Amino acid sequence: MSKEKAILTLLQGCNSLKRLRKIHAHVIVSGLHHHVAIANKLLNFCAISVSGSLAYAQLLFHQTEFPQTEAWNSIIRGFAQSSSPIDAIVFYNQMVWDSFSMRDTFTFSFVLKACERIKAERKCKEVHGTVIRCGYDADVIVCTNLVKCYSAMGSVYIARQVFDKMPARDLVAWNAMISCFSQQGLHQEALQTYNQMRSENVDIDGFTLVGLISSCAHLGALNIGVQMHRFARENGLDQSLYVGNALIDMYAKCGSLDQAILIFDRMQRKDIFTWNSMIVGYGVHGRGSEAIYCFQQMLEARIQPNSITFLGLLCGCSHQGLVQEGVKYFNLMSSKFRLRPEVKHYGCLVDLYGRAGKLEKALEIVSNSSHNDSVLWRTLLGSCKIHKNVTIGEIAMNRLFELGATSAGDCILLATIYAGENDKAGVSRMRKMIKSQGIKTTPGWSWIEIGEQVHKFVVDDKSNRYSIEVYEKLREVIYQASFFGYVGDESVSSLDVLSTIETLKTSCTYHSEKLAIAFGLARTADGTQIRIVKNLRVCRDCHSFIKAVSVAFNREIIVRDRVRFHHFKGGKCSCNDYW
DNA sequence: TTAGGGTTAG
Known part of the structure; x- marks a missing residue:
């Protein structure tokens, strides 16, 4: 076996940075560090492998006298999937000015991945232009990356244009388009895309199902969701953790909490999404005690809760009137689980006290909160409506006004409180406020x-x-x-x-x-x-x-x-x- | 033996 082949074989079996350093030293001693295949293999391992090192990859890259496309691709790919995707774009820019290498489909895929992760819209458009100029706009993978990239930036219309212009679309491309609609809240469009996919006889898989089931959940489309569930069962996809999680959420959001519980209980493996979907499901159905029980089981299963877990718990406590429990879990968030309550958690706390009629306490929380957020004052105003409290309602309304965040909904809340007191002048003031301030109404x-x-x-x-x-x-x-x-x-x-x-x-x-x-x-x-x-x-x-x-x-x-x-x-x- | 994929909240 030649020296080159022996080193390439060694690299093939390399599984640690320490071992790689040894091989690298051996390559230098053997005078093979300019051997293209070996240099590329070394660089690729460092840039991509979990046991590699991007810093070491950078060192190797800078030692390469005339890096070729493969070397550029490795370093761009490495950074695109790292915690610093911006560096992938920096290397891509350097590559553009390098006359020794040409960009290929791999280069575009990797740099688009970086653009997607940091939402670099201008760069994405620039790369898109280059893709067209270089004649890669027929490449299904590059185009799927473009769809994902535009989707991540919320440019759904452009994503759809790229998708429509693709000369051939495979399953992954269709899934990317469906996910794009689903994630941007365009759920009816996601279902329409699925119908189009079926009419073109494209088979669907677990990835397709997850996007679609999520759209059914948002739409409350139980019948279609049940069909998706049946399809999953018939094709053995209901065992997938992702599909199971999406189904729990769908059934809970479509009002069939019992069905959600059935799927939850049958799931062999449960991750944070599984537990959260169930806890949030209990929460929005106002079943706080069950949300708490589920949370306790989650801890026993040694799954660490996150901020969403607590949103579900607090929502359940608030709607069931479990004030003490809600406060306990709000405090546990930071004291035991090292999670800093966000403005939404404070919103739940205000709602918890407010709903229970403890409006003074709710006011104290909003006033002392470092989050000077209109959502908190609006939540308080909502509680004032339930308990017909004019004084605190007016305080909340004034704060909303000072924050420049008054909405028609707020005026109507306060008008309702005035109406309860038979205060016609108050109602009239609110009507005038909506008209004079040009406050926009949301059509129901x-x-x-x-x-x-x-x-x-x-x-x-x-x-x-x-x-x-x-x-x-x-x-x-x-x-x-x-x-x-x-x-x-x-x-x-x-x-x-x-x-x-x-x-x-x-x-x-x-x-x-x-x-x-x-x-x-x-x-x-x-x-x-x-x-x-x-x-x-x-x-x-x-x-x-x-x-x-x-x-x-x-x-x-x-x-x-x-x-x-x-x-x-x-x-x-x-x-x-x-x- | 260098590629593109998914779920909870908002």
Whole structure:
């Protein structure tokens, strides 16, 4: 065997930096350090291997007199996956000026990886231009990297353009496009891409499923989610940790907490995502005690909690009124688990005290918090609405005003408090504030899944193609509901119904959830559960309407609002009218 | 024997 071959064989079996240093010394003594294959192998090991060293790789690289493409690629790749991806771009820039080497598909893949990780938008566009000029825009891997890179920067439209222009798309490319939509919150587009994928006869795998199941979770699209679950089972993909985690989250977010628990219990392996998805699931369903029990099991399984675990726990405690427990876990975060509470955790703490009527304590926390955040004051204002506290409500509103963060929702919250006190002047002030300050309102919308279609209804919307059918059905539903305790907004004082953003713009009659429920009643068989996902909180009028509908039509209705779940059955709601 | 992939919160 020649010396060169012997050294290459040694490098093949090398598994530590210490051993590599010895081989390197041997290479120098043998006068083979200019041998291209050996030098590249050495450099590649140092740059990529977990037992390598990027510092050593840099040393080797600088000792290379005329580095060729392979050497550049190794060093760029090494930095692209390191904690300092910016250095990959620095090396790429140097390579551009080097006349001894040409960039290839590997170079582009690695530098795009670095751009993706540090969200270097300008560089990504520049590399994209070079990719086109160099004729690599037909390369499926480079293009998939471009899709991922634009996706990471939120440039979904460009990502889709790159994807559409690809001459051939493989499974990974489709998965990247679906993930892009899913991660950017464009869930209906993710499902449409999946339909397109199916129509082009592309098989799907576990990666596809995870993106899609996550989109179903956000959309509340249980029927499609169940189909995905069935597909996973039939193809042996339900054993995957990622798929299992996504399924737990999907079932919990679609209102089927029992199904989420079933999958959770059956999972052979559980990681932090598994535990968090279950704890957050319990939390948003207002089942604090079970969230706490799950947390204790998690600790027994020796899984370290993170900040999301505590968000789930605190949410559960807050909605179940477990004040002492909530405070205990808030304190444990930093004292035992060395996790610094973030503004969202403080938000949960304010909500915890506020919901329980301890508004002075909640005010003290917001006032003393180093987070001078509008979210905290808004949370406090929400609690003031529940407990009809004008004084603290006004303090919160003034602080929001000073922070320049007043929204229409805030004005409506305070207007509702004034309305409770029969303070017409206060309500009028809030109306004027919205108008004079030009405060933007958020239109309310609701999703409902019928079969495999997700339909969106916007407040007072008559542009929907089912409008005539829906409005006609809604009139009938309101009439039926009136026999079961629902008093429509016509007979309710206009002050009493000021509780959502929608209200100021229109009458409560055509709130988006009412339209969606009427559509659901018209389009589904008797006894079928109706599930609604709404972007805002449910207003008092709609809440009492849905309670009456659940009994009048003998339907279980599940509404996921911006914060929590409401399970309506037999004229009652799981939130016990406390939300 | 130098490449591209996934989940929880927000």
